[in-house]
Amino acid sequence: MANSAWGYGVPMISVVGDSFCVPYTMEITVKKRIQGFSKAHYDVFDSSGNLLLQIDGSVWKISKKRVMRDPTGIPLLTLKQTICNFGQSAKWRKVWTVHPGENSDDILFRVEERNPVQLKTRLDVFLPDNDNKKAGDFYVTGSFASLSFKAYKDKSPIAQVHHSYSWGSFCKGRESFKVRVQPEVDYSFIMALLVILEENEN
Template sequence: MENPVWDDGIPMISVVGDNFCVPYGLEMVVKKKIHGFKKVHYDVYDTSGNLLLQVDGNVWKLQKKRVMRDPSGLPLLTMRCKSFKWKKEWTVSPGESPEENVLFKVEESNPLRLKTRLDVFLEDKKSDKKNHSDFHVNGRFNSLSFKVYRGKSAIAQVNHHYSWGSFCKGKENFRVKVHPEVDYSFIMALLVILDEVDN
């Protein structure tokens, strides 16, 4: 099924839901906090300070899992890491549904590369997934930024505002710029997964 379009004819990139696509460029502020080295929590705001999304999960569990919620606490996505793999692989399911109910998968392209590349495969895609990813993420947190691409076109950019002082306090901040008509909850899920892969 083709993605719906806005009145100006530009197709939306809707993965989680159309309600997370807005017809203007969106800038988000992401605040990450590790609580007592046990739980990790992300709060996502717009530039006016309105809470858009929340993500939480345990830090040290062998089977990593992150749950994304809307401002009221309703689960939107569950992200799970496949353990004991040479290349890290994450499955993302809608709500809190079982791992078998997959919305999209994220795979590390090559863990030996200097820069991380993640390949993103939508589950409803019918073509050869091994050779053609739907999206890819290029960058690394220690280079302080990364971009999300659809084909050769960047659809979002993340800048990591890093300092040793904030890191030692278990706090990190990010600025995320999402292009118009792009699902910002999908972009946030990729940020969380890249953060986990690089850390």
């Protein structure tokens, strides 16, 4: 995975919490598995194999919901999907709201699908204090076909994802991602974006 222009000394990007920002590049492994016929589960590990985060939720539902937990099982975030129509001429698009904990109505950020009919997915990310409905604070691009995703702040990449995909693992309901998160970037925020993009792609 190529190095980006993002480097040391840049302002911290803390969305979920400062404790998820570290002063060095994070090399993370994300393992996804389908449990039975009803649940998707993600495990997030650091480069030493320590469990950092867990994300789970039901697979076969129209409105998806995913809960991110710490290694002890305490809920950190809830990711909720709705499908909205933006105007009479607009297509139906997927929108996710991300909330702290498991039962809060507060919104940490919102993720909108730019255009549902496109080869390369783009998701725009809006923080609560963003009054500009067209320009997000962050955006994510990628596609399942290209097996790689990137997250950006303005035009600077803040995280890159490589999808280690094979037909054998896919048929067994298992997938693996390698993620590089730039220094001082909230890795739990990046994991939430990765799960949302992956769920939209699927």
